Structure formats: structure tokens, C-alpha cells
Amino acid sequence: MKALLFTCMLVPWLVAASSRRSDQDSQLIPGSLPDRELNGYFNDHLKSRRARSVVSVADEPDDTAIEAEGDASDLPTCLLCVCLTGSVYCEEVSPDMTAVPTLPKETAYLYARFNKIKKISTKDFVDIVTLKRIDLSGNMISEIEDGAFAKLTLLEELSLAENRLVKLPMLPSKLISFNANYNLLKTKGVKANAFKKMAKLINLYLADNQLEAVPYIPDNVRILHLQNNNITEVNVNTFCRGNDTYYLRPSLSEVRMDGNPVVLSKYPDSFVCMKVLPVGRYR
Structure with a gap:
């Protein structure tokens, strides 16, 4: 009698446990029904979220455009x-x-x-x-x-x-x-x-x-x-001093005059005080 009672209690418990385990396994196996349903939920959720994001961006005022018009x-x-x-x-x-x-x-x-x-x-x-x-x-x-x-x-x-x-x-x-x-x-x-x-x-x-x-x-x-x-001309006083033949300009190390109409070779006395000749047109 006791054995029969024990069997009657054990069999339903084993069936229920087997069912629960089957459900758990199906959730862990890729491609199973619960897994597909879960993926579908997330996909639908993401689509819905993107849609709401697009709507919210479209509905919001364009701050960038407003700033561009400001000062x-x-x-x-x-x-x-x-x-x-x-x-x-x-x-x-x-x-x-x-x-x-x-x-x-x-x-x-x-x-x-x-x-x-x-x-x-x-x-x-x-x-x-x-x-x-x-x-x-x-x-x-x-x-x-x-x-x-x-x-x-x-x-x-x-x-x-x-x-x-x-x-x-x-x-x-x-x-x-x-x-x-x-x-x-x-x-x-x-x-x-x-x-x-x-x-x-x-x-x-x-x-x-x-x-x-x-x-x-x-x-x-x-x-x-x-x-x-x-610049069309230079003279003895442009860089030097016409009334001082001893005057020197040792500091002036770079003078660019290229791209001007002046022909620098016409004014040789204008550069006697300099240690370098101006860069420019000489003929």
C-alpha cells in the first residue's frame, strides 16, 4: 500500500520536473521558440525606439539653425x-x-x-x-x-x-x-x-x-x-642716409621687393649701407 502511494506521488513530480527542464532548455537553445520570440521582441522594441527617435528629432526645434542665424x-x-x-x-x-x-x-x-x-x-x-x-x-x-x-x-x-x-x-x-x-x-x-x-x-x-x-x-x-x-623707385634715403656715408644697417638681413615694378639695378647707391641686397627685379 505504501509503495503504491509513493509511486502515485513520484510519477507526477517527475513529469512536472521534466516539463520544467524542457522549458528551460528550449529557452537556452538558439532558434527555439522562446528564443525567437525574445529576439522578435527586441527587434520590435528597437524598431519602435528608432521610430520614436526619428519623430522626436523631427518634432524638436533645430537649435543649430537658430544659432546660425544669431550673432x-x-x-x-x-x-x-x-x-x-x-x-x-x-x-x-x-x-x-x-x-x-x-x-x-x-x-x-x-x-x-x-x-x-x-x-x-x-x-x-x-x-x-x-x-x-x-x-x-x-x-x-x-x-x-x-x-x-x-x-x-x-x-x-x-x-x-x-x-x-x-x-x-x-x-x-x-x-x-x-x-x-x-x-x-x-x-x-x-x-x-x-x-x-x-x-x-x-x-x-x-x-x-x-x-x-x-x-x-x-x-x-x-x-x-x-x-x-x-613700388616704382627707391633712393639713397630709402634704406641708407644720403648725407652719412658711414651709416650702416647690419641688422637688416632680409629684404623682399620682388613683384614690384621697380628695377633695383638702377639705384646701386641705395643699398651701400646694407649687408645684403634686396630680393627683387634687377633687369
């Missing part, structure tokens, strides 16, 4: 630019940067190249007396107010290359390097004493402009680029 002046400088200790990098800013940005007080180096800055006013740098280098190359600057750099007593390097300048403003007297290549400068737009008081000027770049004559060049200049202008 950089509406946003904080250090959100548009990279601000490191003493340095601000604002190159190819989007949305368009059309004016010099407001700078942190301690800025010593400003790189704002390849933007659409059109004008430099006296207020742009009035409070940033710590500036040592300014690079505004590749903008659309056609006007610089006199006095725009007046308070920059520490400024050593200034680049205004690749702009639309027709005249130069008053420049800081302590400049070591000045670059105004690729502008629209004519001789009448460069004051006679523009560089005269720059006792520390070493590099002077005025290539690819419309200058008709060589401006006054300080004694300390080493590299002078005047190529591709409209």
Missing part, C-alpha cells in the same frame, strides 16, 4: 571660444563673430583668426592692458579707429594680415612684430612716422598691398617684406 556677440566669449589662462582662442567661430569679443581682464594672447570682424574701435581693448599678442588675420577689417591700441603698452606682436585695410592706425611703440600682408594699403594710408618710433621692431610684413613707396624703416628691423606692391 556671436549674444553669447559669452568663453562659451564661443577656448579660454585658457591668459589666452583666448576664437578661430572660425560659429555663429559669425563680427566684432572683437569681450575679453577676460587677464588676457595676454588673443587669437581671433578667420572670422568676420569688420571694425576695431577704441573700446575693444581699452581695459585689456595685459595684451602681448593679437592675431586678427583672415577677417574683414576695413577700419581701425585711431587710439584702438593706444593703451596696449605691453603689446609686442600684432597681425592684421588678410583683411581689407586701406590705412594703418597709430601703432604701439613696443611692437616687435607687425604683419599687414594681404590688405589694400596704399602709401597715402601709411603715415610717414608710422614705424619711426618703434625702437624694438624686428619683423615688418607689408607684402601684397598697393604701396607705391617704401615707408620709413627703423634701424632695428631685421626682416622686411614688401613684395607684390606697386
Whole structure:
């Protein structure tokens, strides 16, 4: 009797256990029914999620388009630019940067190249007396107010290359390097004493402009680029001093005058004080 009762209890238990094991195995075997159903669920879920993502993106406002229509002046400088200790990098800013940005007080180096800055006013740098280098190359600057750099007593390097300048403003007297290549400068737009008081000027770049004559060049200049202008003549006072036969210019080591109409061989006495002859047209 006991054996019969035990058998009646054992058989259903074994059948139930076998069924559970079969279900577990079918879930683990790739391609089984539960596995296919699970894969189908995930595929449907992913499709649904992608569909919702596409709809949500389409429904959301285009922030990029809105920004493109704005102006950089509406946003904080250090959100548009990279601000490191003493340095601000604002190159190819989007949305368009059309004016010099407001700078942190301690800025010593400003790189704002390849933007659409059109004008430099006296207020742009009035409070940033710590500036040592300014690079505004590749903008659309056609006007610089006199006095725009007046308070920059520490400024050593200034680049205004690749702009639309027709005249130069008053420049800081302590400049070591000045670059105004690729502008629209004519001789009448460069004051006679523009560089005269720059006792520390070493590099002077005025290539690819419309200058008709060589401006006054300080004694300390080493590299002078005047190529591709409209210079038609030089004289004994251009680089040397006609009334001082003992005057020498040992510092001037590179003078580029190629691409000008002037034939340099016609003015041999104009280079007697120099240790090198200008690069240019001699016949």
C-alpha cells in the first residue's frame, strides 16, 4: 500500500520536473521558440525606439539653425571660444563673430583668426592692458579707429594680415612684430612716422598691398617684406642716409621687393649701407 502511494506521488513530480527542464532548455537553445520570440521582441522594441527617435528629432526645434542665424556677440566669449589662462582662442567661430569679443581682464594672447570682424574701435581693448599678442588675420577689417591700441603698452606682436585695410592706425611703440600682408594699403594710408618710433621692431610684413613707396624703416628691423606692391623707385634715403656715408644697417638681413615694378639695378647707391641686397627685379 505504501509503495503504491509513493509511486502515485513520484510519477507526477517527475513529469512536472521534466516539463520544467524542457522549458528551460528550449529557452537556452538558439532558434527555439522562446528564443525567437525574445529576439522578435527586441527587434520590435528597437524598431519602435528608432521610430520614436526619428519623430522626436523631427518634432524638436533645430537649435543649430537658430544659432546660425544669431550673432556671436549674444553669447559669452568663453562659451564661443577656448579660454585658457591668459589666452583666448576664437578661430572660425560659429555663429559669425563680427566684432572683437569681450575679453577676460587677464588676457595676454588673443587669437581671433578667420572670422568676420569688420571694425576695431577704441573700446575693444581699452581695459585689456595685459595684451602681448593679437592675431586678427583672415577677417574683414576695413577700419581701425585711431587710439584702438593706444593703451596696449605691453603689446609686442600684432597681425592684421588678410583683411581689407586701406590705412594703418597709430601703432604701439613696443611692437616687435607687425604683419599687414594681404590688405589694400596704399602709401597715402601709411603715415610717414608710422614705424619711426618703434625702437624694438624686428619683423615688418607689408607684402601684397598697393604701396607705391617704401615707408620709413627703423634701424632695428631685421626682416622686411614688401613684395607684390606697386613700388616704382627707391633712393639713397630709402634704406641708407644720403648725407652719412658711414651709416650702416647690419641688422637688416632680409629684404623682399620682388613683384614690384621697380628695377633695383638702377639705384646701386641705395643699398651701400646694407649687408645684403634686396630680393627683387634687377633687369
